[in-house]
Amino acid sequence: MDKLSELRPIFYPRALAVVGVSRDERKFGGLFLKALLDFGFKGKIYPVNPAGGEILGLKTYPSVRDIPGPVDLAAIMVPAALVPAALEDCLAKGVKGAEVFTSGFAETGDERARALERELTRIAGRGIRIVGPNCFGIYCPGSGLTLLPGGNFPRESGPVAFITQSGGHAVEFAWEARGRGFSFSKVISYGNGCDLNESDLLEYMAQDDETKIVAMYIEGPREGRRFAQLVRELAPRKPVIIWKAGLTRIGERAVHSHTASLGGEEAVWDALFKQTAAVPVHSLEELADTVLGLLHLPASTGRRVGVIGGGGGVSVAAADACDRVGLDVPPFDGDVQQRLREILPAVGTSLRNPVDIGVPLVRAQAFEQVLESVASADCVDTIIATQAMFHVLGGTFGPPPGKRERFIQGLVETPARVRDRSGKPIVIVLPVGGDELKMVEAEKGRREIRDQYLSMGIPFYPTLERAARAVANVATYYAKVG
Amino acid sequence: MDKLSELRPIFYPRALAVVGVSRDERKFGGLFLKALLDFGFKGKIYPVNPAGGEILGLKTYPSVRDIPGPVDLAAIMVPAALVPAALEDCLAKGVKGAEVFTSGFAETGDERARALERELTRIAGRGIRIVGPNCFGIYCPGSGLTLLPGGNFPRESGPVAFITQSGGHAVEFAWEARGRGFSFSKVISYGNGCDLNESDLLEYMAQDDETKIVAMYIEGPREGRRFAQLVRELAPRKPVIIWKAGLTRIGERAVHSHTASLGGEEAVWDALFKQTAAVPVHSLEELADTVLGLLHLPASTGRRVGVIGGGGGVSVAAADACDRVGLDVPPFDGDVQQRLREILPAVGTSLRNPVDIGVPLVRAQAFEQVLESVASADCVDTIIATQAMFHVLGGTFGPPPGKRERFIQGLVETPARVRDRSGKPIVIVLPVGGDELKMVEAEKGRREIRDQYLSMGIPFYPTLERAARAVANVATYYAKVG
Numbered sequence: 001m002d003k004l005s006e007l008r009p010i011f012y013p014r015a016l017a018v019v020g021v022s023r024d025e026r027k028f029g030g031l032f033l034k035a036l037l038d039f040g041f042k043g044k045i046y047p048v049n050p051a052g053g054e055i056l057g058l059k060t061y062p063s064v065r066d067i068p069g070p071v072d073l074a075a076i077m078v079p080a081a082l083v084p085a086a087l088e089d090c091l092a093k094g095v096k097g098a099e100v101f102t103s104g105f106a107e108t109g110d111e112r113a114r115a116l117e118r119e120l121t122r123i124a125g126r127g128i129r130i131v132g133p134n135c136f137g138i139y140c141p142g143s144g145l146t147l148l149p150g151g152n153f154p155r156e157s158g159p160v161a162f163i164t165q166s167g168g169h170a171v172e173f174a175w176e177a178r179g180r181g182f183s184f185s186k187v188i189s190y191g192n193g194c195d196l197n198e199s200d201l202l203e204y205m206a207q208d209d210e211t212k213i214v215a216m217y218i219e220g221p222r223e224g225r226r227f228a229q230l231v232r233e234l235a236p237r238k239p240v241i242i243w244k245a246g247l248t249r250i251g252e253r254a255v256h257s258h259t260a261s262l263g264g265e266e267a268v269w270d271a272l273f274k275q276t277a278a279v280p281v282h283s284l285e286e287l288a289d290t291v292l293g294l295l296h297l298p299a300s301t302g303r304r305v306g307v308i309g310g311g312g313g314v315s316v317a318a319a320d321a322c323d324r325v326g327l328d329v330p331p332f333d334g335d336v337q338q339r340l341r342e343i344l345p346a347v348g349t350s351l352r353n354p355v356d357i358g359v360p361l362v363r364a365q366a367f368e369q370v371l372e373s374v375a376s377a378d379c380v381d382t383i384i385a386t387q388a389m390f391h392v393l394g395g396t397f398g399p400p401p402g403k404r405e406r407f408i409q410g411l412v413e414t415p416a417r418v419r420d421r422s423g424k425p426i427v428i429v430l431p432v433g434g435d436e437l438k439m440v441e442a443e444k445g446r447r448e449i450r451d452q453y454l455s456m457g458i459p460f461y462p463t464l465e466r467a468a469r470a471v472a473n474v475a476t477y478y479a480k481v482g
Numbered sequence: 483m484d485k486l487s488e489l490r491p492i493f494y495p496r497a498l499a500v501v502g503v504s505r506d507e508r509k510f511g512g513l514f515l516k517a518l519l520d521f522g523f524k525g526k527i528y529p530v531n532p533a534g535g536e537i538l539g540l541k542t543y544p545s546v547r548d549i550p551g552p553v554d555l556a557a558i559m560v561p562a563a564l565v566p567a568a569l570e571d572c573l574a575k576g577v578k579g580a581e582v583f584t585s586g587f588a589e590t591g592d593e594r595a596r597a598l599e600r601e602l603t604r605i606a607g608r609g610i611r612i613v614g615p616n617c618f619g620i621y622c623p624g625s626g627l628t629l630l631p632g633g634n635f636p637r638e639s640g641p642v643a644f645i646t647q648s649g650g651h652a653v654e655f656a657w658e659a660r661g662r663g664f665s666f667s668k669v670i671s672y673g674n675g676c677d678l679n680e681s682d683l684l685e686y687m688a689q690d691d692e693t694k695i696v697a698m699y700i701e702g703p704r705e706g707r708r709f710a711q712l713v714r715e716l717a718p719r720k721p722v723i724i725w726k727a728g729l730t731r732i733g734e735r736a737v738h739s740h741t742a743s744l745g746g747e748e749a750v751w752d753a754l755f756k757q758t759a760a761v762p763v764h765s766l767e768e769l770a771d772t773v774l775g776l777l778h779l780p781a782s783t784g785r786r787v788g789v790i791g792g793g794g795g796v797s798v799a800a801a802d803a804c805d806r807v808g809l810d811v812p813p814f815d816g817d818v819q820q821r822l823r824e825i826l827p828a829v830g831t832s833l834r835n836p837v838d839i840g841v842p843l844v845r846a847q848a849f850e851q852v853l854e855s856v857a858s859a860d861c862v863d864t865i866i867a868t869q870a871m872f873h874v875l876g877g878t879f880g881p882p883p884g885k886r887e888r889f890i891q892g893l894v895e896t897p898a899r900v901r902d903r904s905g906k907p908i909v910i911v912l913p914v915g916g917d918e919l920k921m922v923e924a925e926k927g928r929r930e931i932r933d934q935y936l937s938m939g940i941p942f943y944p945t946l947e948r949a950a951r952a953v954a955n956v957a958t959y960y961a962k963v964g
Contacts, residue, residue: 313648
């Protein structure tokens with residue numbers, strides 16, 4: 001069976017049994033039920049509680065076997081020792097899949113707990129697919145399924161899938177995405193991966209039309225060879241971004257007590273990233289930065305960048321940061337320098353690349369001309385421009401209060417126009433510029449500007465370093481997939 | 483003459499001539515005058531304008547020579563070609579120092595401009611010390627002197643000196659410091675450094691009692707040997723943190739068009755950092771992070787860290803991040819693990835190090851016990867604890883709205899107490915946790931919490947990666963100065 005059909009009952013269950021619900025709404029079972037109701041789960045919900053009664057207005061059933069209608073998925077949160085029996089009930093009922101939230105399996109390092117996890121794997125082999133144990137389960141806006149802690153996630157679907165061994169990262173990444181303006185097709189926290197593992201889930205995402213980009217957090221894959229083969233095939237078609245944790249000595253030890261995974265040698269991973277178009281990243285931040293870049297930047301995004309900043313020090317820092325991540329900042333030829341000379345004053349500026357416009361910001365018209373000039377350079381594939389808007393938002397530079405909005409608006413509308421005319425991708429850096437408590441209004445303004453950029457498909461980053469790294473990751477991806 | 487006496491008229495001028503003021507208050511001269519008046523410059527101000535007249539209620543003088551009283555410092559912003567004549571006037575008047583804001587000297591790469599800069603150096607040799615050219619000058623809260631763009635800087639003095647070739651970085655770093663709760667003794671943007679260079683300024687800071695920590699942004703030092711000797715002598719007494727820019731190939735080129743400095747070879751700088759206790763950093767962010775650490779962390783801050791986080795993925799990322807910057811995360815012995823076992827549930831947690839408390843946050847009492855247990859470990863010098871307060875501030879975890887404040891307050895007061903009892907330094911990580919526009923209130927809450935931590939001398943960082951790097955920098959410093 002293809003993965004799409006096989007896992008459909010798990011991602012789009014028509015009916016869900018929640019196993020391990022007490023009458024106390026503040027316990028995990030109750031919180032999860034409430035989250036499902038709030039989030040708007042589209043199927044039927046059957047709470048299971050041997051003590052009977054009602055919870056949140058829903059009738060409970062003593063066992064999964066007692067549920068009247070068919071059940072596609074079971075969310076299981078009974079104590080570890082009781083999980084096998086709950087799964088047996090699911091098998092008897094014909095339930096297709098289970099997400100086992102319960103911890104206390106192989107990750108404890110205890111031999112009995114490891115044996116218990118092996119038992120789950122054996123049960124899975126008899127006809128039920130398991131997500132977990134030791135996980136937060138599945139978030140799928142399309143079916144209204146949400147992760148264990150609920151978390152008030154966005155209702156809208158989007159093009160990004162996140163496959164993660166860490167439930168905490170699942171929640172954090174979903175939070176992070178809100179500020180970056182992207183949404184998810186699916187987020188799966190699969191914990192110890194006793195049955196469904198990263199390879200199964202990647203195979204599903206390869207077939208899932210809703211998913212355009214796959215982000216992954218992996219502690220240790222179960223089937224290395226199969227995983228590498230899947231990545232090799234998929235990455236040219238849909239970007240696969242992998243945060244492989246536990247590659248350091250100390251990290252590997254931490255991985256072992258988190259999901260009982262074997263960390264895997266760095267050399268093996270280096271080879272995977274060399275031989276495939278998968279993009280390696282090293283933090284949640286870089287994962288989000290790279291997703292954002294891949295969502296908005298075209299295949300023509302290359303390593304030869306034109307950099308625009310205000311102030312010589314900013315330009316030097318930009319040059320260093322670009323060089324460190326392997327971007328090139330080629331000097332402009334005489335023609336481009338001449339064009340810039342006609343726009344910018346001769347002193348206090350630099351016209352070579354990086355371009356130093358001499359002040360934190362110039363007016364929209366001059367900014368547009370500078371962008372046009374840099375975009376006209378044959379040696380430039382991609383443009384990174386820093387806009388120190390915090391100076392205007394904080395009132396230390398630029399026009400007086402009444403004229404600030406128009407000044408900013410003019411600047412914000414410029415890059416998309418130049419991008420569309422020149423065909424060259426533009427990335428904007430919007431520094432926070434000081435985060436004193438009383439400057440929180442300026443931060444609000446910065447987020448508004450950022451959201452406007454996102455709506456125009458212009459990726460933004462808070463620092464040049466992060467912009468440079470994201471551009472380098474995107475350029476490397478497109479260079480590989482040709 | 484000792485540097486303190488020699489440069490006193492520059493940092494604490496009793497009278498300041500502002501040379502290059504038109505009657506237009508919106509031009510640089512006018513803006514600078516207004517900034518001085520707003521900031522509260524404590525000496526006399528004499529605007530110089532050949533056209534005569536008044537500006538901002540101040541009488542102007544045709545030339546520095548025409549000023550009636552004595553003048554200590556001149557701020558010069560006439561066009562480059564007129565700077566030598568202005569300096570001659572200053573010499574004739576007996577002015578002790580000049581900050582030359584004007585650009586258009588060696589940094590242009592033009593031979594005539596380079597010759598003009600050499601002329602400034604020659605004039606300086608005849609008895610006036612010059613800061614600049616191509617700079618933003620001096621910020622010294624103690625005398626009420628502020629940088630060229632004014633920038634509404636804090637009025638209070640503090641223990642940090644910042645010596646920088648970039649005026650932009652001077653302004654940005656001063657902004658950045660506000661959110662970190664530290665202030666400056668002096669900030670000097672010295673641009674091309676045609677006379678007073680990093681060595682002179684470092685020598686001054688060595689003698690300046692107000693300065694306890696020296697931060698530097700250097701593109702290329704003029705007197706390498708002298709500089710190395712000064713750093714060697716000073717660093718054991720006052721931390722010297724150096725951001726050397728232009729160490730990459732592209733960065734070096736950018737340095738040349740910014741301040742006409744020679745970048746200098748990486749090997750030379752590696753040797754400096756190896757042979758002295760100077761702390762190398764690679765961005766403005768890391769500079770601020772390290773200053774913050776050195777301000778608050780004691781000499782006992784070591785590389786063996788105990789890490790506390792909520793969630794296994796967070797712990798794994800923490801372990802990787804620590805390992806990458808050379809921190810050790812030693813596993814706890816049985817006793818410490820036993821103590822932790824009595825506080826935390828057996829499943830969903832990890833008790834080895836990093837400690838995974840299993841949920842984003844635990845109540846203050848449990849948090850205190852966890853901190854105490856980790857502090858009791860002989861193998862731990864320093865503690866890094868992540869507090870995912872954004873979950874409570876955003877309302878997705880923890881107590882209901884009415885009880886949030888007390889819950890948070892309890893947590894915030896805990897680390898300083900444990901630090902004081904155990905004598906072990908504690909660093910807090912406060913993640914932003916999503917920066918959606920509508921979450922700006924949560925960001926305000928985060929800044930309030932952060933400011934409380936700062937008032938208790940607990941350094942905070944927004945990410946574990948940054949906390950780990952700052953701790954590593956501080957630990958390296960103290961290991962060197964023994």
